[in-house]
Amino acid sequence: MSCNSCSSDINSVPKGCxxxxxxxxxxxxxxxxxxxxxxxxxxTGQEPVNVxxxxxxNGRKHFYRNEDNLQIxxxxxxxxxxxxxxxxxxxxxxxxxxxxxxxxxxxxxDSEDIKKIYRKATQKDIDIWTAxxxxxxxxxxxxxxxxxxxxxxxxxxxxxxxxxxxxxxFYYTAEERVDFRQLIRDLASAFNIRxxxxxxxxxxxxxxxxxxxxxxxxxxxxxxxxxxxxxxTSAARYQQLSLNPQKLAGQCGKLKCCLNYELDTYLDAxxxxxxxxxxxxxxxxxxxxxKMDIFKGLLWYTYKENRVKWYKLTLEQVKEIIKLNKDNExxxxxxxxxxxxxxxxxxxxxxxxxxxxxxxxxxxxxxxKRNNRNKSKNSKNQQATTQVQQKNNRARKKQQPNQHxxxxxxxxxxxxxxxxxxxxxxxxxxxxxxANDTKNT
Numbered sequence: 001m002s003c004n005s006c007s008s009d010i011n012s013v014p015k016g017c018x019x020x021x022x023x024x025x026x027x028x029x030x031x032x033x034x035x036x037x038x039x040x041x042x043x044t045g046q047e048p049v050n051v052x053x054x055x056x057x058n059g060r061k062h063f064y065r066n067e068d069n070l071q072i073x074x075x076x077x078x079x080x081x082x083x084x085x086x087x088x089x090x091x092x093x094x095x096x097x098x099x100x101x102x103x104x105x106x107x108x109x110d111s112e113d114i115k116k117i118y119r120k121a122t123q124k125d126i127d128i129w130t131a132x133x134x135x136x137x138x139x140x141x142x143x144x145x146x147x148x149x150x151x152x153x154x155x156x157x158x159x160x161x162x163x164x165x166x167x168x169x170f171y172y173t174a175e176e177r178v179d180f181r182q183l184i185r186d187l188a189s190a191f192n193i194r195x196x197x198x199x200x201x202x203x204x205x206x207x208x209x210x211x212x213x214x215x216x217x218x219x220x221x222x223x224x225x226x227x228x229x230x231x232x233t234s235a236a237r238y239q240q241l242s243l244n245p246q247k248l249a250g251q252c253g254k255l256k257c258c259l260n261y262e263l264d265t266y267l268d269a270x271x272x273x274x275x276x277x278x279x280x281x282x283x284x285x286x287x288x289x290x291k292m293d294i295f296k297g298l299l300w301y302t303y304k305e306n307r308v309k310w311y312k313l314t315l316e317q318v319k320e321i322i323k324l325n326k327d328n329e330x331x332x333x334x335x336x337x338x339x340x341x342x343x344x345x346x347x348x349x350x351x352x353x354x355x356x357x358x359x360x361x362x363x364x365x366x367x368x369k370r371n372n373r374n375k376s377k378n379s380k381n382q383q384a385t386t387q388v389q390q391k392n393n394r395a396r397k398k399q400q401p402n403q404h405x406x407x408x409x410x411x412x413x414x415x416x417x418x419x420x421x422x423x424x425x426x427x428x429x430x431x432x433x434x435a436n437d438t439k440n441t
Contacts (some may be wrong), residue, residue: 008044035074037096051114052078053093053101056159058208061092063107064117072117079125079163081115084194088121088129088163125163134163139191143170146186154178157205166256167194173205205227208251213250220257229253238266269294273315280321284333287311301334311338 033053042048064080066072076091093101102109117208121129140159147156154174161168168191172178180197186193200208207221207228221228236248236259250256272290280301282286287301290310297315302308311334313321320332331337 132161
């Protein structure tokens with residue numbers, strides 16, 4: 001992986017410091033070794049180590065011998081021996097720590113496989129090297145066209161040019177054996193270079209390309225992980241994970257490397273658990289294992305004849321039942337053991353300081369609006385019902401006197417009562433005018 005200041009875009013155009021992944025900031029290197037012995041002087045009479053570590057594209061590192069005793073420091077661009085010609089790389093480590101790195105890679109310091117350093121790179125060497133690296137994207141695009149024309153079942157993942165531009169290494173992945181003899185002829189004639197084919201695995205391809213994993217961070221194989229070990233499905237079984245290939249597989253299509261990180265911890269925790277194939281003999285019948293919670297020390301069992309309900313037991317209870325069965329004794333039913341299980345209540349948050357509740361911002365505001373809408377709808381419905389009820393009451397009141405008159409017959413009145421009854425149809429006489437009123441008029 002490269003830093004933000006010198007990374008390249010899809011057209012291999014460098015950004016930032018224009019070094020295209022070869023800067024000396026330390027962020028472009030994979031698993032950079034800090035030379036903590038760089039400021040320390042050697043004991044008297046001891047000669048410095050004449051081997052340096054050189055880094056190339058995509059974090060590829062090799063060791064080279066400084067036979068001419070050149071003044072080389074970390075970050076220098078040098079020309080080293082190639083096959084054939086020469087290659088250009090950046091010095092990543094010097095000094096006494098080279099012995100530790102050689103021991104880690106199992107390489108002897110006097111080995112003949114260690115090639116030599118020619119010189120420090122001149123401006124002409126750097127220009128040729130930069131021009132060769134700028135052709136990698138176009139070469140990869142045309143190489144995939146040639147692969148499609150030949151119909152070979154292989155994938156061209158990356159291309160790396162040598163520093164002198166006379167050789168290119170084609171990295172590919174393939175599930176089966178591929179006969180690429182005709183492909184090498186076509187590539188050599190198309191680009192006028194020496195071609196070398198190198199097959200890489202799916203994990204190495206993902207490490208070279210990089211990406212973001214399901215955890216939200218950069219892939220381990222492209223940032224710090226160099227030892228790509230095999231991952232088996234037994235690692236998922238020990239950790240009580242469901243064997244779902246979509247969740248357990250990484251971007252390379254293989255099982256995730258992080259399944260091995262906590263495997264030793266799970267194996268240590270499982271050392272005190274009984275085997276899963278042990279059958280518990282109880283009064284109600286034999287019980288078989290279903291699942292377990294390793295770190296909580298809980299196991300779930302069920303009866304062979306009735307698998308409807310699962311019974312939760314502790315590790316101590318299961319060991320007790322197994323001990324009774326070894327003594328040819330039958331244990332109590334699983335219901336009794338589950339009833340004896342005491343669950344410790346979790347301590348909730350207590351407002352000691354007098355602060356507000358921590359969940360006061362969890363409830364969204366939309367719910368309140370919905371409640372207001374519901375309240376307004378209910379109030380409108382209530383108003384409508386009350387209006388209807390009022391109309392019905394008015395109609396009933398209008399009908400009640402008519403019904404009363406129809407139900408009760410009219411009484412016959414005596415002639416004396418009829419004479420006493422005032423006649424409302426007669427017109428009232430106007431009041432008489434007095435003498436004073438006439439004078440005033």
